[in-house]
Amino acid sequence: MKEKFKNTSDVQLMLNFKEGDISSFEELIKRYKKSVINIIYRFLGDRDEAENLALEVFLRVYKSVKKYRARAKFTTWLYKIAVNLSLSELKKKRKHFSISLNTPIIKDKGGFRELIDDVADPSPPPEKILEEKERNFLIKKAISLLPPGQRMAVILRIYEELSYKEISKILDCSVKSVESKLYRARTNLKKKLQSYFEIES
């Protein structure tokens, strides 16, 4: 059914939606919900929270469709909403838990609960799952320790594979600044994860 949108660009879908075509909006959700949830998840560290905030992102898209102008790439606009909401969520948390300013934003359930859940699943060999979960947990922790700007730059580059130019538009900074954020992030992450990936390779 959704095949009809196969060759329709994001911007065109947005313009169709502006004209009242709800199925175009649904197609955009289908295309980007996973990216939006994962950008927020990797930044804040909690899956449920990420999904909840992703709903807010699409609600904002819905609400601002009348004002939408096809000036930039749709994803730049969409991810900018996601990034700004994530940043303000982080600020809110810091306000409420000022003591934990320097601690990572990982919640125990993120690593430990999932670990137990998956080990309890009988299908794949438990050691393998444990390895994978351990790795996920280590990467998640290392990324959560990065300052917000570096963290977001890494997420958009490594996981969303965006160009420096697009990242600079999303983060409202220069391309040079993106390059420097990513360099510092890589240096920080290398220190934290080197022992781990040296064993792996």
Add this chain to the structure above:
Amino acid sequence: MKCKKVKQKLGAYLDGELKKRERELIEEHLKKCADCRQKLTLFSQLSKTLKKWKEVGYSDEFEANLWQRISLEKEKKGSFRNIFWQAEQILLPVGIAIILIAGVIFLNEFLNENLFPQTSNLEEEYFASSALNSFQDISPDSLSDVYIDLISEGESQ
């Protein structure tokens, strides 16, 4: 290119974000510098490791939850509009009445001042001037002259 500068560019080099000239300079340097080569290898391994962090899925109810939120938002907006509409029902007629009353008062003042300017002053002036005329020639000292004039007028007739 110096080692420090090259190292800072290695990430962008890996990401394919360098211009041709910069890329060539770095490649030249890498041929000679084992230290930078090692750093490049580490950065490359780091990227591969980071990529292994699995993405999370979404719940089956994502769309349903979104539509629910959208309709909630509409309701909120609707009830706000409703309050405004109700207020409008009272405020509008009251407002119109106030404007009408103020208009009548203003017009009244305006017409009095502009269409019949200083009516009372004119009247006063008129009476004053006529009174002045009638007693113009009479001064307290010459009352007898008036009688004499009257008598002489009567005699001449």
